[in-house]
Amino acid sequence: MACDLPPHPPTRAEQLPRLPAEIFDVLIVGGGINGAVTAAALSARGIKVALAEAGDFAGKTSSSTSCLIWGGIKYLQNREFRLVRSLCKSRNRLMEAYPSAVREMRFLAALDRDAPHRPTPIYLGAWLYWLIGSRATKTPRLFSVGKLGEAEPAIQLGDMRGAVSYSDAFLPDSDARFVFNFIARTWRNGGCAINYLRVLDGTYQDKLHHTTVEDAVTGFTTTVRSRAVINACGPWTDPFNKSRGIKTRHHIVFSKGIHLVVPRVTTCNRVLSFFSYDGRPFFVFPLGDRSCVGTTDTRVAQPETEVNDDDRTTVLSNINRYLGKTLSPSDIIAERCGVRPLVVQEEPRRGVDWTELSRKHVIETDNDRRFLTIFGGKLTDCLNVGEEVVEAFGEFGIPGHEPREPWFGEPPADERDAFLAAAEKSPEPIDAARLWRRYGASAWHLLERLEANPAEAHEMFEGTGLLAAEVHYAARAEMVLSLSDFLRRRTLIEMERGLAALRDTPALGNVAQILFPDHAYQALQAYVDRGAPAPAEP
Numbered sequence: 356m357a358c359d360l361p362p363h364p365p366t367r368a369e370q371l372p373r374l375p376a377e378i379f380d381v382l383i384v385g386g387g388i389n390g391a392v393t394a395a396a397l398s399a400r401g402i403k404v405a406l407a408e409a410g411d412f413a414g415k416t417s418s419s420t421s422c423l424i425w426g427g428i429k430y431l432q433n434r435e436f437r438l439v440r441s442l443c444k445s446r447n448r449l450m451e452a453y454p455s456a457v458r459e460m461r462f463l464a465a466l467d468r469d470a471p472h473r474p475t476p477i478y479l480g481a482w483l484y485w486l487i488g489s490r491a492t493k494t495p496r497l498f499s500v501g502k503l504g505e506a507e508p509a510i511q512l513g514d515m516r517g518a519v520s521y522s523d524a525f526l527p528d529s530d531a532r533f534v535f536n537f538i539a540r541t542w543r544n545g546g547c548a549i550n551y552l553r554v555l556d557g558t559y560q561d562k563l564h565h566t567t568v569e570d571a572v573t574g575f576t577t578t579v580r581s582r583a584v585i586n587a588c589g590p591w592t593d594p595f596n597k598s599r600g601i602k603t604r605h606h607i608v609f610s611k612g613i614h615l616v617v618p619r620v621t622t623c624n625r626v627l628s629f630f631s632y633d634g635r636p637f638f639v640f641p642l643g644d645r646s647c648v649g650t651t652d653t654r655v656a657q658p659e660t661e662v663n664d665d666d667r668t669t670v671l672s673n674i675n676r677y678l679g680k681t682l683s684p685s686d687i688i689a690e691r692c693g694v695r696p697l698v699v700q701e702e703p704r705r706g707v708d709w710t711e712l713s714r715k716h717v718i719e720t721d722n723d724r725r726f727l728t729i730f731g732g733k734l735t736d737c738l739n740v741g742e743e744v745v746e747a748f749g750e751f752g753i754p755g756h757e758p759r760e761p762w763f764g765e766p767p768a769d770e771r772d773a774f775l776a777a778a779e780k781s782p783e784p785i786d787a788a789r790l791w792r793r794y795g796a797s798a799w800h801l802l803e804r805l806e807a808n809p810a811e812a813h814e815m816f817e818g819t820g821l822l823a824a825e826v827h828y829a830a831r832a833e834m835v836l837s838l839s840d841f842l843r844r845r846t847l848i849e850m851e852r853g854l855a856a857l858r859d860t861p862a863l864g865n866v867a868q869i870l871f872p873d874h875a876y877q878a879l880q881a882y883v884d885r886g887a888p889a890p891a892e893p
């Protein structure tokens with residue numbers, strides 16, 4: 356091995372006993388992007404962090420997104436220049452810090468007669484966007500209808516007026532994987548982060564929070580003592596604050612968004628965008644070897660939602676219209692559904708366009724009780740959230756130190772090059788760049804496994820690139836408690852293959868066997884029945 360292997364993170368069973376035994380500087384409630392990035396940022400500064408996630412990491416909104424790291428070109432319409440500038444800066448920082456995991460992606464906005472603007476104003480807007488984004492991406496291009504047809508033969512040209520291409524960024528390994536890597540970083544920093552651990556009630560006495568948490572696997576409860584609490588519950592922010600008696604000026608309202616995964620509708624590896632029937636932007640983006648189509652933007656009263664027939668009809672009719680397809684619900688391979696937690700100061704006035712509500716984030720603190728709430732936010736904005744939380748947390752007077760190394764980002768390029776060079780000597784040919792992108796320095800563990808056991812270079816599900824070695828690694832190091840955790844969030848397999856097809860794949864049983872050698876059958880059954888995590892722990 357050309358490199359000292361980073362240690363494996365402690366397992367869930369090793370982390371759980373820390374909860375009643377230690378006094379933490381902070382308990383972070385919620386393991387979506389906001390909680391995960393907060394945990395990584397604080398733990399890098401020597402703050403003793405515990406994070407509790409009621410389900411799996413990124414199990415809610417943060418695994419239902421469009422996987423875009425974008426500056427929010429559409430917010431230019433509402434003249435939200437400061438928001439766009441801040442999102443573009445965030446996007447650029449992420450692209451720089453994660454050269455493999457956050458990729459520049461070309462967007463092709465095809466504009467027909469129903470689009471709210473003609474191609475030329477949109478082209479000028481794209482240049483403004485490019486300038487606001489510090490010219491960090493490739494320049495925009497204007498396409499005539501003829502050129503559009505050449506560039507993207509799948510698009511129906513009938514009513515088209517032209518197209519504009521511009522760049523933003525994309526998470527090829529998924530939103531949930533991106534979030535998980537902040538959790539893994541928290542573990543490396545010595546933080547305690549546990550999934551399937553619901554935070555119940557709590558009290559604040561003598562400058563300590565005493566919070567009851569319940570382990571969903573065993574049903575046991577315990578008390579976590581912490582100097583501070585951070586509410587990163589996303590759509591569930593308000594009820595959590597209410598349960599703690601915390602009053603805030605801001606609140607959350609919900610906008611439901613869905614995506615449908617369908618067979619590839621275009622061979623081009625770019626994001627296509629159109630204006631949907633109701634004039635809202637609508638995307639087709641590559642998801643592994645499939646296409647993902649969406650999204651919608653519907654106000655809902657509750658955060659618990661699911662895809663309904665209206666959603667399916669809306670999305671499929673849009674794609675059929677622009678790409679001349681005849682996709683029906685039977686073509687849907689998988690679905691994604693979540694609510695955007697949008698921050699408002701009070702209930703939006705009647706008549707305000709719902710989609711014009713800003714996607715900003717807000718941090719509120721109660722310094723007397725050392726309680727911090729994160730409202731709203733986006734994947735794109737995660738570094739700002741992390742840094743603003745660190746700053747606000749400073750007011751609590753809990754000492755930390757400057758990070759000893761960057762608190763986010765991939766390892767330096769020379770380490771990557773050393774890994775890629777070492778991987779070339781692997782007994783079996785492997786896609787080393789993919790491993791580096793997904794695992795960073797921990798990819799060395801996989802290389803070690805593959806050297807010791809070349810049979811683990813075997814691809815588990817044809818066409819997905821997932822190696823047996825990765826399943827073994829996840830079993831040991833990624834706190835996987837159910838097949839869903841692995842197939843839906845640590846990887847994109849369920850999205851690419853669909854639950855129905857997976858059920859008939861012998862590889863599913865093999866994966867269950869590797870992940871849960873003691874209870875593979877129950878895990879398989881729970882997955883097929885779409886249940887909660889299997890009762891026994893790996």
Ligand SMILES: Cc1cc2nc3c(=O)[nH]c(=O)nc-3n(C[C@H](O)[C@H](O)[C@H](O)COP(=O)(O)OP(=O)(O)OC[C@H]3O[C@@H](n4cnc5c(N)ncnc54)[C@H](O)[C@@H]3O)c2cc1C
Binds near residue numbers: 613
């Ligand atoms: C359809 C859609 C598309 C989007 N597309 C993009 C995009 O392309 N790019 C982008 O930047 N942003 C996008 N967003 C926005 C972004 O994804 C969200 O704003 C972000 O993921 C919210 O993260 P969060 O951590 O606040 O919430 P969540 O991810 O929902 O995390 C909150 C967590 O708190 C946990 N929790 C709640 N109560 C408790 C409790 N009592 N105890 C323990 N845990 C608890 C929940 O289980 C949940 O996992 C999109 C959003 C949607 C819905």
